Amino acid sequence: MAKSPEEEHPQKAFGWAARDNSGTLSPFNFSRRDTGEDDVTIKILYCGVCHSDLHTAKNEWGVTSYPVVPGHEIVGAVTAVGNNVNKFKVGDKVGVGVMVDSCKKCNSCHEGLENYCPQMILTYNSFSRDGTRTYGGYSDIVVVDQNYVLRFPENMPLDAGAPLLCAGITVYSPMVYYGMNQPGKHLGVAGLGGLGHVAVKIGKAFGLKVTVISTSPKKENEAIDRLGADSFLVSTDPAKVKAAMGTMDYIIDTIAAVHPLTPLLCLLNVNGKLVTVGLPEKPLELPIFPLVMGRRLIGGSNFGGIKETQEMLDFCAKHNITADIELIRIDEINKAMERLAKSDVRYRFVIDVGNSLSKVDQNAQASRLFYFAT
Amino acid sequence: MGESAEQMHPKKAFGWAARDSSGVLSPFNFSRRATGEKDVAFKVMYCGICHSDLHMLKNEWGTSTYPLVPGHEIVGVVTEVGSKVQKFKVGDKVGVGCMVGSCHSCDNCANNLENYCPKMVLTYGVKYYDGTTTYGGYSDKMVADEHFVVRIPDNLRLDGGAPLLCAGITVYSPLKYFGLDKPGMHVGVVGLGGLGHVAVKFAKAMGVKVSVISTSPNKKEEAIEHLGADSFLVSRNQDEMQAATSTLDGIIDTVSAPHPLLPLIGLLKTNGKLVLVGAPDKPPELPIFPLLMGRKIVAGSAIGGMKETQEMINFAAKHNISADIEVIPIDYVNTAMERLLKADVKYRFVIDIGNTLKSTSSI
Secondary structure: OOOOOOOOOOEEEEEEEEOOOOOOEEEEEEEEOOOOOOEEEEEEEEEEEOHHHHHHHOOOOOOOOOOEOOOOOEEEEEEEEOOOOOOOOOOOEEEEOOEEEOOOOOHHHHOOOHHHOOOOEEOOOOEOOOOOEOOOOOEOEEEEEHHHOEEOOOOOOHHHHHHHHOHHHHHHHHHHHOOOOOOOOEEEEEOOOHHHHHHHHHHHHOOOEEEEEEOOHHHHHHHHHHOOOOEEEEOOOHHHHHHOOOOEEEEEEOOOOOOOOHHHHHHEEEEEEEEEOOOOOOOEEOOHHHHHHOOOEEEEOOOOOHHHHHHHHHHHHHOOOOOOEEEEOHHHHHHHHHHHHOOOOOOEEEEOHHHHHHHHHHHHHHHHHHHHHO | OOOOOOOOOOEEEEEEEEOOOOOOEEEEEEEEOOOOOOEEEEEEEEEEOOHHHHHHHOOOOOOOOOOEOOOOOEEEEEEEEOOOOOOOOOOOEEEEOOEEEOOOOOHHHHOOOHHHOOOOEEOOOOEOOOOOEOOOOOEOEEEEEHHHEEEOOOOOOHHHHHHHHOHHHHHHHHHHHOOOOOOOOEEEEEOOOHHHHHHHHHHHHOOOEEEEEEOOHHHHHHHHHHOOOOEEEEOOOHHHHHHOOOOEEEEEEOOOOOOOOHHHHHHEEEEEEEEEOOOOOOOOEEOHHHHHHOOOEEEEOOOOOHHHHHHHHHHHHHOOOOOOEEEEOHHHHHHHHHHHHOOOOOOEEEEOHHHHOOOOOOO
């Protein structure tokens, strides 16, 4: 019979998990593997709350196995390293993003694109090589192969840097791959949330002109005054969209909900590129004419490889780019998720794991007993 | 009252036109402009029948004005050149494709992408700079600005070369632009019609491995034996499609009827590109997950610029590529349209204008 999450590994671990598709998170005892030869054990200090965490907690993509401990924007300090580990030492500040393993043998892995490896293993809600579930960063410790751990730049604040591990790389990777980084060109950023606001900052650092495209007119001041966007376009205003037609070279589409692509495609110049990084629950409609008549393309992109994630962190450190965050305690996570569902956050919640997770530990036993008794 | 088509210009011309959205073609007297300084006038020898001609005849895109003389795969022999024409002389074999004008001042025109110029003028069915309507190649003569005329090399047959002017460039341009022309790559071609069969020939000449993807199993032998495709996938056969998952660097999708994109996206390798050149009238679903999970692209492409059209013609001549055609007399054209609607042609009708289009002055 399969071992319980608490028993399957030797190192005790504690976190918060969702047990069903209500998505409600609560204290959860589980375990982590021993620090293997290639492994780094990390005491988690902060973990960003990504919209994917919410999608997964509520099983909105239909692929969740419960209990699930979300969290793939993990920052912490190294507490132990395996014998073969040469990249990190105890005390280093490190990060873990969306994946924790891959096959290491295929072309994608050899090209630094582990994120596209067919056997890539996600930080949470996946199966490890030993058949056990992976649990994410809403927890006190994590053990990861050194090849999937990022070095945190010296001058980067840990809390505000955490979201870069998913939000940051998710926009940085396609901006580089699709050539959306030529100074002087015009970038549209559709959606001003966790991903969108980082895309604005990175776009400006690339020397691009940046227009935020949003359905919420009240985000305009923020976008321009605080984030440094050059202009703001309300996409539900047909006259404004018409006036901006054919003016953009690229668009990063970060919108997580189902939305029409036609207005976005029409904003693009000939040969324009729309890259979609949001994951709506249902397929979108593909308007053919704007695609064909302007040789435009729609591309997808899925976070990034380890090498480019490190490159992104170093780039952001150099340009003083971090996420705009709201720091929360672990016991505030469910409220945060409700607010996240309404996009009520500027622009990422980050859980202060180091200071708030252990405090709840003592109550965890009591809560569990209560849970099972009722 | 506006001048009639016959009186609009000084040179008498004769062709076949549709008068309404029934799309039925019949003899039509009209006129062509005098050969301007930069113009090339030529006697039309052959004109290919493109599926766009059928869409336009029946006003399926809602933009047609009648009378409509279709035809944008036009080849012939030069009869007169304007005083400033440098590239052509009387007797040259030439062709005109889908466009006859553009603004020459925008970025697209400057980059040899006249096909994407917002003021691009189509060969038929739209207004030219002088306010007159453009008439296409189902006619005895053409007058076009030198910039929009291509030379047909001597070793490229005129009749089989005509369809290259639209079908050819429409598939050649994306093969090059999206980098699907590198030897050793593996490209899929969806749909084996006018565009598809030329795509197979071009891709093979580029050293690319080609898989034809089609709903019709009976096209397999043709595809492999005759056109040289390396393999053939029946798109409704789930096992075949599954076995070919993640094998293609790119796909040129020539099908204009509505069809699902998800199975095609599944055939692409990571970073693979699905390029749509057919234009279905209903937007298909775009499945997002597979696009993201493999960093794949869906793109569109429309004909090509003049420089690359000439390049394509030269490439075809060099590699002995011409379209597989069925040559027909002009008075067969309505029957040809009915057969085209059922995709009953291997693979392009070409009207033998030179030998069969004769003006009947009694009309």
